[in-house]
Amino acid sequence: MRFPASSLKAFTAKAFESVGVPRADAHTIAGLMVEADLQGSDGHGIFRLPQYIRRIQAGGVNVKPTIRVERSRAAMALVHGDNGMGHLVMKFAAEHAIEKARGAGAAWVGVRCSNHAGPASLYARMPMRAGMIGLYFAVGNANHLPPWGGVEMLLSTNPIAVAIPAGAEPPIVLDMATTVAAFGKVKTKAQRGEPMPEGWMVDREGKPLTDPKRVHEGFLLPLGGHEGGYKGYGMALVFGILAGTLNAAAMGRDVVDFNADDSTPTNTGHAIAAIDISAFQELDEFRKNVDSLSRDIRGSERMKGFERIFLPGEQSYAKFAERARDGVPLPEPLLAALNQLGGKLGIGKLG
């Protein structure tokens, strides 16, 4: 069943308002969550609403945060999120990075005392829309990854996103977890009772774990898998230090598992960098060069069995257009959960 983005956004905003989030903030969060659904980040949009609301009701998130710049120089800032919703904190941080980069040519903004903010690409896209390259890093909100050679889950799926503007072509947007599969994909398989492909998870002896009922007996494999997973482990660690440790945000043992604990502040860390393309070359020239690179790649000879070569972000871009036109499909169990939530909050049903 499909719903227009406007309905999802109105419902989501009402839900946040009903638990004390000021009206303007509720609309900002709802807009970003529905943007996640539009671009196909199904595990990061309205799917998260029941958990976010539960966390607010448990006192785990500050609904009236004073989001502020704690430290600042010409090309950096450290933002204190005051335990507000991650979407609000990251929007503030990204806008700050853009403003600084417009003057200094580039800027790096670190964030602490924030919360889960949805898909990484949402924030990397903000500098992109301002004609800049955006880079985003985050510490995930639950540790599912041990160091290479270990079994203690000290790391999360710490993602990277890079968003690059193009001209006539879709922008190039990379958004990836540093594990083979993001934990959201595991959750989806578990919900559907389907086995996982080999290579997503292993048990404590390093043997493939494919039964989604046994998720808690194992952990995710870092990008690179059985043979080369030390690279994914390395990225999870250094991206986590950039987003967490550098900002005095949670990292390693300090990460709060927000699936198991609704009330402890997560002290989530993020980092956003903005690079002002026009400081390096004419923005239009850059856009043309990215277009031409995209076309070279898309038009290059294909391997047998592949119908098309995609650029990173191209499928999300197409999905956005399709869902903006035809609505966002919600699976039955999610719709039921949202309607139940709507009933409890007294804001009515979605459909």
Added chain:
Amino acid sequence: MRFPASSLKAFTAKAFESVGVPRADAHTIAGLMVEADLQGSDGHGIFRLPQYIRRIQAGGVNVKPTIRVERSRAAMALVHGDNGMGHLVMKFAAEHAIEKARGAGAAWVGVRCSNHAGPASLYARMPMRAGMIGLYFAVGNANHLPPWGGVEMLLSTNPIAVAIPAGAEPPIVLDMATTVAAFGKVKTKAQRGEPMPEGWMVDREGKPLTDPKRVHEGFLLPLGGHEGGYKGYGMALVFGILAGTLNAAAMGRDVVDFNADDSTPTNTGHAIAAIDISAFQELDEFRKNVDSLSRDIRGSERMKGFERIFLPGEQSYAKFAERARDGVPLPEPLLAALNQLGGKLGIGKLG
């Protein structure tokens, strides 16, 4: 057979001087190349000397470049390398990034018209030694990677390096190609006549290629391999845009294969970012936190079959100490090639 770093450095500097590189520059390049050997980047140190000299003799590299800042703002610069040796260009760029970051808190420096500069971590370590976090990206000097689903090699192994200072613990240094294996590893296997492990390369039909004699019939697999290689492909592309396209340096079809062509200027692009930790928090506090994270990880429970958990860069760090003390081992064929070169250049033999 082992050689003290000082001998390797003297020999390398003499080789460069003999082909017209000014004395101070020859020593700078030699110092960085031997640093690569000391840290265990065997494919990026003195191993490259014959190729570098051949390229200079063919007129492919400018031995007296005017390396200069073309564009500049408070936190960015675009450096023109004037087709000089990459080591000189990147040292200039990294020092510039450090200086800007000291004022602005962070800086991003792009480079064009450069050349191969050795291992990525050499340059990420420069901000690190100044109490900063260093990030480095480069466009590789030969395309060995097709886009995901393709067979045309439009991309290189475009690496990322991130270097993070610690306190009493070794620094954390990630240095990785965005392919499963760097091409240098393939070359080493080929030299030794050993088969490659499955997963490094595939042929044009996507089937495993393990015979190093058939290297030219196939290409490297991106990080993530058969199932998840779209992630490695995405990284190779966006890191290449950051290091190449943004700086009007070679990328995609424009990349010159420096193994096959000694004389065409490569217009190599790099990017270096420096983040001044003291802008975010007390540097000593940060160092302590990185130490404690490193110890948590190293001391965590191991998987059966693993004797030790390593932090990224820890093995290079140990190798550096060992080789600084005991000398750098050179395999027989490399030693022979270097001595032959020494004879031709009239600078004597290494050993």
